[in-house]
Amino acid sequence: MSTPPVTLTIAGSEATGGAGAQADLKTFQALDVFGVVALTCIVSFDPKADWGHRFVPVEPQVITDQLEAITTAYPAEQLDVVKIGMLGTPATIETVAQAVRERAFGHVVLDPVLICKGQEPGAALDTDNALKEHVLPLATFVTPNHFETLSLSGMDSIDTVEELTEAARRIHEASGAAVLAKGGVRLEGDEAVDVYVDAETTEVLRAPKVGQVPVAGAGCTLAAAVAAFLAQGASPLEAARAAKIFVTAGIERRLSSDAPFDVVWQGAADQ
Template sequence: MLVSQPPVTFVIAGSEATGGAGVQADLRTLEEFGVFGAAALTCIVAFDPNNGWNHRLTPVDPQVLRDQSEAILAEWTAPDSVKVGMLGTVPTIEATRDILVAAKLRNIVVDPVLICKGQEPGAALDIDTALRADILPLADVVTPNYFETCTLAGVGSIDSVGALADAAKKIGDAIGSAVLAKGGMTIPGDNAVDVLWDGSELVSYARPKVAGAPVSGAGDTLAAAVAAGLALGHSLHDAVDAAKDFVTAGIQRKISAPTPFDVVWQSAH
C-alpha cells in the first residue's frame, strides 16, 4: 500500500530531558497532526530538582547545529514549515540566522525564548538583543508568552485582552511579522486568551481555562501546532484556531508529576 508523502516541519530547538517540553513536545505535536518532524538540537536542558527546578543548560556547539541542519536540508530540501524554539546562546542565534537566511525557508514560526529560569540576567539581555536583531525579522509568525510579550512590547504588565492585543500589534509592527501573543492563564477572566495580529487585523482565540498546577510544554505545543497547520497548507487563522484547540485538549489531559508543574499530553488517544 502506497502512503502519501507527509508534509515536513524543520525544528530548531532544545532538548528537555524530562520530555515535557522542547523538541520532545514539538515532535509529538507534529506527529499528531500528520506532519513529519526533523529536528536540529540547539542545547540540552536538564532541570535541577535540587535547586528549584532551574534549568541546567548545555549548549550544542554551533558547528554541530550547522551540521545537523545541513543533513536535514539535504534530505528535506524544501520543508513545509519551520519551528524555532529555544536557542540559548548568542552564537547559536547567529548560526540559526545563517541557516534560515541561506536556505530561504518558508512558514517560519518562532517561539522566542528570552530567558531560562536560573539564567544570568546579563546573558538574558544578550539573547534578547540578538533575537530581536537576527531571528525575529526572519519569522512569519512569532508566538511570545506573557513574559516575552511584555518584554518585546516594552510594557511592565498586561492585565486585559485589549492590552494584550495592543502589545501584539506593537511587536508585529516593530518586527514586520504576524504575532500570536499568548495570554494563557495570566490574563484575568474565565478564558485563556491568545491574540493574533496578522499584519492587518487583531483576532482573539479564547478557550476556558483549565484549573490546576501550571503546565510545562504548552507554549512549545502551541507553536509546533501552528507550524503543523501551516505545513498542511492551512491559513494562519485556521492553523492558530486548530492549535488553540489542540493545546487546550493537551492541558486537559495533562500528566501529573512530583514537580511544581504538570506536563501537557499531546496524544489524542
C-alpha cells in the same frame, strides 16, 4: 500513498519530555506531520536545586552539521516550515539565523524564548538582544508568552485583553510577522485568552481555563502545532485557531509526575 509534509524544529532537548524538541516532535506526530529536529542545547531540571535549569549548549558547528544534513535530505518543496524554540546563546542564535537566511523557508514560526528577567543583564541580556536582532526579523509567525509579549512590545504591563491586543499589534508592526500573543492563565477571568494579529486581522481566541497554574510545554506545543498546520496548507489564522484547540485538549489531559509541574499531553486530541 500520499506522504506527510516535513517540518523542522530547531530547539533544545528537555529531558523530562514535557517541553522543547520532545514536545515539538510529539506534536508533529499527532498532527500527521513528519518531524525532524536540530538540537541547540540540552536542558535538564535539577531536582536537588528546586528544579532549576541545567543548560548545556550544543557547539555551533554541530548545529550547522545537523541543519546541513536536514536541508540536504529534504528539498524546499518538501520541507518549507521551520519552528524555532530555545536557542540559548548568541553564538547559537547567529548560527541558526544564518542557516534560516540561506534556506529561505516559506514559514518561520518563532517561539521567542527570552531568558533575561531584568536581574541578570550579562549573558542573558546579550542572548535576548541577539534573538531580537537576528532571528525575530526572519520570523513569519511569532508566539510570545506573557513575559515575552511585554519584552517585545515595550509595554509596562499587560493585564487586560485590550492591553494584550495592543501589545500583539506593536509586535506585528515591529516585526511584520503574524503574532499569536498568549495570555493564558495570566489574565483575570474564567477564559484563557490569546490574541492573533496580522496585517488584515485581529482576533481574540478564547477557551475555558483549565486551572490557574501554567502547564509546562504549552508554549512549545502551541508553536509546534501552528507550524504543523501551516505545513498542511492552513492559513496563519487557521493555524492559530486549530493550534489553540489542540493545546487546550493537551492541557485538559495533562500529565502529572513527581516534578512540581504538570505537562501537556500531545496525544489528548486523539482520545
